[in-house]
Amino acid sequence: MVTLEDVARHAGVSLATASRVLNGSTRQVGASLRAKVELAAAQLGYRTNVAAQTLARGASNVIGLVVHDLTDPYFAAIADGAMRVAENQGLMVMIGTTHRDPQREIAYVSTLNAQRVRAVLLVGSRIADEQLTRQLREELDRYRETGGRAACVGQDLLGVDAVVPDNRLGAAALARALAGLGHRSFAVLAGPERLIASMDRVAGFAAALEELGLPAPRVLHGSFDREGGYSAATQVSGVTCVFAVTDVMAVGALAAFRDRGIRVPEDVSVAGFDDISTLRDLVPSLSTVRLPLAEMGARALEMALAPDEGARAQVVTGEVILRESTRALG
Amino acid sequence: MVTLEDVARHAGVSLATASRVLNGSTRQVGASLRAKVELAAAQLGYRTNVAAQTLARGASNVIGLVVHDLTDPYFAAIADGAMRVAENQGLMVMIGTTHRDPQREIAYVSTLNAQRVRAVLLVGSRIADEQLTRQLREELDRYRETGGRAACVGQDLLGVDAVVPDNRLGAAALARALAGLGHRSFAVLAGPERLIASMDRVAGFAAALEELGLPAPRVLHGSFDREGGYSAATQVSGVTCVFAVTDVMAVGALAAFRDRGIRVPEDVSVAGFDDISTLRDLVPSLSTVRLPLAEMGARALEMALAPDEGARAQVVTGEVILRESTRALG
DNA sequence: CAGACTTTGGAAAACGCTTTCCGGGAGGTT
DNA sequence: AACCTCCCGGAAAGCGTTTTCCAAAGTCTG
Numbered sequence: 001m002v003t004l005e006d007v008a009r010h011a012g013v014s015l016a017t018a019s020r021v022l023n024g025s026t027r028q029v030g031a032s033l034r035a036k037v038e039l040a041a042a043q044l045g046y047r048t049n050v051a052a053q054t055l056a057r058g059a060s061n062v063i064g065l066v067v068h069d070l071t072d073p074y075f076a077a078i079a080d081g082a083m084r085v086a087e088n089q090g091l092m093v094m095i096g097t098t099h100r101d102p103q104r105e106i107a108y109v110s111t112l113n114a115q116r117v118r119a120v121l122l123v124g125s126r127i128a129d130e131q132l133t134r135q136l137r138e139e140l141d142r143y144r145e146t147g148g149r150a151a152c153v154g155q156d157l158l159g160v161d162a163v164v165p166d167n168r169l170g171a172a173a174l175a176r177a178l179a180g181l182g183h184r185s186f187a188v189l190a191g192p193e194r195l196i197a198s199m200d201r202v203a204g205f206a207a208a209l210e211e212l213g214l215p216a217p218r219v220l221h222g223s224f225d226r227e228g229g230y231s232a233a234t235q236v237s238g239v240t241c242v243f244a245v246t247d248v249m250a251v252g253a254l255a256a257f258r259d260r261g262i263r264v265p266e267d268v269s270v271a272g273f274d275d276i277s278t279l280r281d282l283v284p285s286l287s288t289v290r291l292p293l294a295e296m297g298a299r300a301l302e303m304a305l306a307p308d309e310g311a312r313a314q315v316v317t318g319e320v321i322l323r324e325s326t327r328a329l330g
Numbered sequence: 331m332v333t334l335e336d337v338a339r340h341a342g343v344s345l346a347t348a349s350r351v352l353n354g355s356t357r358q359v360g361a362s363l364r365a366k367v368e369l370a371a372a373q374l375g376y377r378t379n380v381a382a383q384t385l386a387r388g389a390s391n392v393i394g395l396v397v398h399d400l401t402d403p404y405f406a407a408i409a410d411g412a413m414r415v416a417e418n419q420g421l422m423v424m425i426g427t428t429h430r431d432p433q434r435e436i437a438y439v440s441t442l443n444a445q446r447v448r449a450v451l452l453v454g455s456r457i458a459d460e461q462l463t464r465q466l467r468e469e470l471d472r473y474r475e476t477g478g479r480a481a482c483v484g485q486d487l488l489g490v491d492a493v494v495p496d497n498r499l500g501a502a503a504l505a506r507a508l509a510g511l512g513h514r515s516f517a518v519l520a521g522p523e524r525l526i527a528s529m530d531r532v533a534g535f536a537a538a539l540e541e542l543g544l545p546a547p548r549v550l551h552g553s554f555d556r557e558g559g560y561s562a563a564t565q566v567s568g569v570t571c572v573f574a575v576t577d578v579m580a581v582g583a584l585a586a587f588r589d590r591g592i593r594v595p596e597d598v599s600v601a602g603f604d605d606i607s608t609l610r611d612l613v614p615s616l617s618t619v620r621l622p623l624a625e626m627g628a629r630a631l632e633m634a635l636a637p638d639e640g641a642r643a644q645v646v647t648g649e650v651i652l653r654e655s656t657r658a659l660g
Numbered sequence: 661c662a663g664a665c666t667t668t669g670g671a672a673a674a675c676g677c678t679t680t681c682c683g684g685g686a687g688g689t690t
Numbered sequence: 691a692a693c694c695t696c697c698c699g700g701a702a703a704g705c706g707t708t709t710t711c712c713a714a715a716g717t718c719t720g
Binding site: 013014015016017020027028029030033052054055056057058 | 667668669670671672674675676677
């Protein structure tokens with residue numbers, strides 16, 4: 001293992017000089033010494049020991065990313081956006097997947113704190129649970145007290161910077177668009193009862209229908225994934241339009257309808273939420289509310305990395321996109 | 331920032347004792363002192379400084395993962411498998427995405443070396459390029475000389491442990507299955523000319539056809555993604571069956587045929603490779619060669635982490651799965 | 661050309677942990 | 691009772707960097 005000291009000795013300079021040459025310092029080093037050091041480093045195959053560097057500097061070059069599930073394209077897209085920002089800034093990223101276990105999320109914040117990462121990004125909807133939220137907040141506070149920066153993509157409940165999709169507004173806009181197509185009877189395929197993203201989307205959708213004087217939708221709960229959409233959709237009947245609170249659930253619903261011999265959009269219209277790009281080749285193509293996922297990830301990390309100006313929240317509004325899975329009635 | 335020394339002082343014990351209590355050591359500590367230390371740590375909100383720990387121990391608790399593109403479900407699935415293993419072993423995962431730039435891959439190995447990660451996992455097909463391969467090997471060798479462990483998922487070209495899908499065999503089996511359906515004229519939608527995974531799949535497919543005494547397929551090259559499949563498919567004509575070398579390219583091909591008014595499978599059969607699970611709800615469902623992606627990632631990491639027994643290669647064979655996108659002729 | 665700055669190189673003190681030694685006390689064996 | 695072991699606690703020496711001081715050598719001004 002070749003150390004900086006080896007390089008310094010080999011180049012005939014002091015440790016300080018070698019350090020200044022090899023790891024961006026504010027101080028200048030004369031051209032001739034600089035060349036010697038660089039040569040020595042190359043010859044010996046020197047690689048900075050980042051752990052030592054982090055210890056000495058008191059700050060690392062890595063950021064932490066906590067997501068629920070990397071194989072869910074929603075999280076992959078957000079993570080990708082954040083990682084591009086990290087890459088541009090020369091930061092490495094450490095990822096933890098919680099598999100939707102809130103305790104794991106808390107544990108990851110603690111671990112990332114131990115790693116002294118520069119920033120941590122929490123991606124994914126919160127659950128309506130006072131105690132869990134408080135525990136997570138406490139862990140985050142502890143991290144931030146010692147200089148850590150944090151941001152989240154989801155709801156602004158943690159006292160950190162947040163990029164928050166306006167789920168109510170988006171769902172309401174979707175409801176109006178679907179009503180505009182002539183639909184009057186709706187079902188909503190929702191996620192777990194206490195998952196806030198799901199709750200907000202349901203609430204926004206229902207509120208808009210009420211405003212239009214339409215009957216309240218029937219709400220069916222399932223897990224927040226493809227299976228949840230499938231199983232919830234098996235219970236749907238007597239409506240002309242179904243709103244699945246995520247595209248991934250909508251995919252499950254589409255499969256369920258197909259298996260039941262119900263045609264989309266001829267027999268029932270289906271809309272999702274998120275506009276997952278890997279799903280754009282679905283047949284029929286999915287009407288949805290577009291969220292700029294990669295950009296949300298990128299912006300969240302940028303906020304976390306920016307100089308502290310107190311916790312800020314950026315609201316992102318979705319854009320309704322009607323495609324083939326919904327059709328006009330009458 | 332509360333340090334171990336603070337904890338030790340607060341508990342009225344030595345630094346050594348505090349260390350032994352809080353960070354798994356081989357040595358025992360008496361129950362009363364142990365309790366004091368744990369209490370002090372909890373009261374002060376102590377968090378181990380991992381950088382210091384890594385420096386002192388000379389070994390870190392993180393592994394590095396290098397993939398081409400996290401939003402590609404192929405890589406997401408493999409990464410997920412590897413991450414589950416890491417999680418079970420209490421290891422954190424640092425991810426780098428190369429966006430298919432071989433130089434970036436080399437740079438990441440160097441960076442991960444600097445991080446002194448326990449193991450690095452390189453996921454993704456190699457390119458047939460002597461010089462790049464040599465450079466990467468050199469970087470890997472340097473890493474391994476100082477105790478680093480490495481493995482790859484792809485071709486066994488790097489002198490490290492490898493999990494290698496048998497692309498030739500899988501493609502050949504697929505060709506035989508398709509010929510068994512009565513197809514006689516084929517086109518292959520291939521990736522970049524020098525991408526080995528693509529080359530092998532094309533070669534295996536062609537070899538099997540030749541063995542069966544069938545005419546050689548027409549090979550069309552495109553990028554290794556959905557767009558590549560789409561654009562290659564626009565040039566297809568006069569065949570009854572199309573083999574896209576990945577499911578993701580097959581999705582593009584399906585879209586292209588749809589846009590051209592060509593029905594699948596009535597007018598042309600389409601098959602892919604990989605069996606990406608998020609694509610299982612495609613209509614028509616895709617015939618493909620199943621690869622156990624998550625398991626491949628998991629096994630690769632397990633090999634890398636296992637005690638050194640010299641570089642080993644595990645071959646994974648794919649399983650042909652015929653679904654709705656291919657139909658029997660005649 | 662003297663005094664005041666500005667550069668540039670080096671010595672050495674952190675940074676926060678792990679672990680090797682030491683020593684003292686407890687328990688076991690003749 | 692004398693001797694050996696074992697156990698457990700603490701002191702202190704690293705681990706490989708960064709960075710703060712110093713000192714020496716320029717470089718400017720007036």
